[in-house]
Amino acid sequence: MKRLMVFMCYLLVLLNNTKINSFKFDLALYLDSVDTSLGVTTTSRAVDRKKKQVADEHEKYVENALTKYSKIHSC
Numbered sequence: 001m002k003r004l005m006v007f008m009c010y011l012l013v014l015l016n017n018t019k020i021n022s023f024k025f026d027l028a029l030y031l032d033s034v035d036t037s038l039g040v041t042t043t044s045r046a047v048d049r050k051k052k053q054v055a056d057e058h059e060k061y062v063e064n065a066l067t068k069y070s071k072i073h074s075c
Contacts (some may be wrong), residue, residue: 005031
């Protein structure tokens, strides 16, 4: 299965349009989440930036939710 996915990714690299690029990024993000690497450093950097962005947004969301919850229940 891993070989098939890597093969598909290399085929997709040959295509260069926005929908395929988005799919390649989503696939790279998924493979990173399951500790599999394609060895593409640019994609790895983009995946790392996206993971940091998601983590930062989640932290802000949790802080806002806790603040809102504490205000509601403190009255």
